[in-house]
Amino acid sequence: MRRALLAITGLAASTTAMVVLKGGPDTTQVAAQGLPVDGRPVAPGAGSAPPEATAGARPTPAGGTASPRPTRTTARPPASRPGAGTRTPSAPRTSSRPAQPSTRTVTGPVVENEYGNVQVQITLSGSRIVNVVALELPAETAQSDQRSEQVDDRYSGTGGLVVQQQSADLDTVSGATATSESYRRSLQAALDRAG
Amino acid sequence: MGTAISLDLADDLPTAELTGLADGVFGWLREVDARFSTYRPDSEVCRVDRGELAVADGSADLRDVLARCADLWAATDGFFDAYATGRLDPSGYVKGWAAQVASDRLLAAGAANHCLNAGGDVRVRGRSASGRPWRIGVRHPWDPMATCLVLTGTDLAVATSGGYERGAHVRDPRRGVPASGLRSVTVVGPDLGVADAYATAAVAMGVAGIGWLDRLAGHQHAVVTEDGRLLHSAGLPLTG
Numbered sequence: 478m479r480r481a482l483l484a485i486t487g488l489a490a491s492t493t494a495m496v497v498l499k500g501g502p503d504t505t506q507v508a509a510q511g512l513p514v515d516g517r518p519v520a521p522g523a524g525s526a527p528p529e530a531t532a533g534a535r536p537t538p539a540g541g542t543a544s545p546r547p548t549r550t551t552a553r554p555p556a557s558r559p560g561a562g563t564r565t566p567s568a569p570r571t572s573s574r575p576a577q578p579s580t581r582t583v584t585g586p587v588v589e590n591e592y593g594n595v596q597v598q599i600t601l602s603g604s605r606i607v608n609v610v611a612l613e614l615p616a617e618t619a620q621s622d623q624r625s626e627q628v629d630d631r632y633s634g635t636g637g638l639v640v641q642q643q644s645a646d647l648d649t650v651s652g653a654t655a656t657s658e659s660y661r662r663s664l665q666a667a668l669d670r671a672g
Numbered sequence: 673m674g675t676a677i678s679l680d681l682a683d684d685l686p687t688a689e690l691t692g693l694a695d696g697v698f699g700w701l702r703e704v705d706a707r708f709s710t711y712r713p714d715s716e717v718c719r720v721d722r723g724e725l726a727v728a729d730g731s732a733d734l735r736d737v738l739a740r741c742a743d744l745w746a747a748t749d750g751f752f753d754a755y756a757t758g759r760l761d762p763s764g765y766v767k768g769w770a771a772q773v774a775s776d777r778l779l780a781a782g783a784a785n786h787c788l789n790a791g792g793d794v795r796v797r798g799r800s801a802s803g804r805p806w807r808i809g810v811r812h813p814w815d816p817m818a819t820c821l822v823l824t825g826t827d828l829a830v831a832t833s834g835g836y837e838r839g840a841h842v843r844d845p846r847r848g849v850p851a852s853g854l855r856s857v858t859v860v861g862p863d864l865g866v867a868d869a870y871a872t873a874a875v876a877m878g879v880a881g882i883g884w885l886d887r888l889a890g891h892q893h894a895v896v897t898e899d900g901r902l903l904h905s906a907g908l909p910l911t912g
Contacts, residue, residue: 640902642818648800649678650819651858652792652811653834660676662816664809665789669678 579603675767675791677701681778682785682801693783697774701790704770707733710761721760740865741765748873749884753845756876764872768793768831769865794830795864807911813856813896820902821894822911823860831868832858833875834896842875853878855898860908861891 582600650665660666679697681690709715716734719725727738741754741762754762771790775797778786785798787806796806805826809819813836823830834856835842842851857874859867870891874881882903885893894904904910 640812640814640820640896640900642812642815642820646807647809647819647822648680648806649787649789649794649796650792650809650811651789651794651823651830651832652816653832653836653856660791664811664817664819665676665678665792667817669676 676789677771677791678787678789680787680800681783682787682799683783685783690783693778693781696781697778697788700774700777701770704733704766707731708737708762708766708770710759710763717760717762737762737766737769740769741869744866744869744873748870750846751844751873751876751881752869753876756843756845764833765865765869767791767865768829768863768868771795772829772864775864792832793864793868794828796825796828796830798826810858810894811856814900820856820896821858821904821908823909824911825909827862828860828909829862829864829867830858830860831864831871832856833868833871835875842872844876844878851876851878853898854881854895855900856896857881857885858894859885859888859891860893867891 580600580602585599647664647668649668650663652663652665677698679694681693683690685693706712707716710717710721712718716725716730720727720730720734720738727735738754741752744752744765745754752764754760754765767790771788771793772795774790775786775788775795778788779797785800787794787796787800792811794808796808798806800806805824806828808823808825808828808830810821810823810830810832811834812818812820813834833842834854835851836855843849844851854875854877857871859871859874861867861870870885870888871893874885874893874895877884879897882895885891885895886905892905892908894902894908896902
């Protein structure tokens, strides 16, 4: 015989407590029919725009001879270019992603400091930085070297994954649920009702 | 206002015993509320805040909690701050701490398989009634009815902080402004109070919190940025 219990007590304000005692062998058979369909990516803002690859952006060999100005390698040419008269600038050449802001990659200069050379490449979607890649980091400082490897090991790419909704057979939900009102609207409340 | 507490006892024990264990948990949490609530003028926390009660004259729990908050303030470079709102408010540690103590007591009382959820802070031990390790969803930061990750384990403390909760914005105590950059931070570790404080501190740090979390020993984490990116440590106990 197993039991699932639910109580609402007032850690914040109220003093009343509600305890629901439920019996039966399948108290923890949490019904998942109320959960949203999985695999539906949400796109808050333009965060889902994948950084476009730029084959031309390679790290400049160390030596401090690089140009002090950033070399810009655009993944997509500007919409209007003087001299391109035979082409309608606004004609969509690829209709697959019409609404997304242009993504471009900017490679910074090689900067020397006491630890070695640093060069960074950023990818922008519109005016927002969506990815940062260190093309060159000091090799002689063991700590910084270890640090950059550690981050590479731990994260699947500097940009991370786009948040996706999941549905699963859950026992409970962790979340920033501060009030009883937000609790009522939560998946945890649905699980408690189903339990 | 109020905090929902969900307790799932999965041990095959007599009903009376299970009821007694649950009553013990909820009695303890009401006791904590009476002592630490910032909404009760007669709570110890409010009396200390008004200068009516010296900490040294408070209960052992009060002294212990405030000492831990001071430790966490130092461990988080000041980003976990029981005085972030300008008055004494240790709630960011108390909720997780109280649930951790309750879970410890359940374990000591012979209920080795349980799941306690205190306002989104989760402590699981053992297995669910189905016999498998507990499965803990992490709330999707833009959809209260969805999850963005599912964790699993037999001995986990999982705390999530986020700026998405209306009326509970995490503040950057150093600049005195609402924190920005991270939509949601989940910390997994052995102690729920510490995990909750770390998650709150990382949200307060903003994007710099990602690197800070990466250097935390003995903890795993998942972060959702304001622009919808999900980052997590390689050791996070994900399902599948």
